[in-house]
Amino acid sequence: MGLKIKMNERLGRLYAFLDGEIDHHSVAALRTDIDLNVTLYKPKSLFLDFSAVTFMDSSGIGLVMGRYKKMNEIKGRVFIQNPPNHIKRVMLLSGVNKLAKIVNADMIAGEVETLEKSSK
Numbered sequence: 001m002g003l004k005i006k007m008n009e010r011l012g013r014l015y016a017f018l019d020g021e022i023d024h025h026s027v028a029a030l031r032t033d034i035d036l037n038v039t040l041y042k043p044k045s046l047f048l049d050f051s052a053v054t055f056m057d058s059s060g061i062g063l064v065m066g067r068y069k070k071m072n073e074i075k076g077r078v079f080i081q082n083p084p085n086h087i088k089r090v091m092l093l094s095g096v097n098k099l100a101k102i103v104n105a106d107m108i109a110g111e112v113e114t115l116e117k118s119s120k
Contacts (some may be wrong), residue, residue: 051082
């Protein structure tokens with residue numbers, strides 16, 4: 001199937017909406033797109049939205065870890081947004097949720113702001 005990405009920046013937050021399969025074939029282009037936008041916008045928070053991800057191998061964990069490192073360099077934070085249950089389980093088992101908090105898009109804005117300030 002492949003992977004599509006849609007990027008959106010607003011109010012110091014960069015959103016990457018991922019759609020499709022994340023594997024070793026698709027992850028390189030994904031990393032490049034996200035990193036270019038991080039460099040361009042220098043957001044305080046990066047939200048990786050997994051709601052439309054249908055498959056993810058260990059490359060997805062590497063994606064999150066690499067973006068954590070990139071955001072850490074600019075004193076920013078990474079959030080894993082709306083992962084389907086099968087993706088969330090992999091995130092929790094790998095421990096990557098200790099680097100990037102798992103959130104839902106329908107969280108009250110104040111809840112996300114509190115997480116942005118407290119997660120480090």
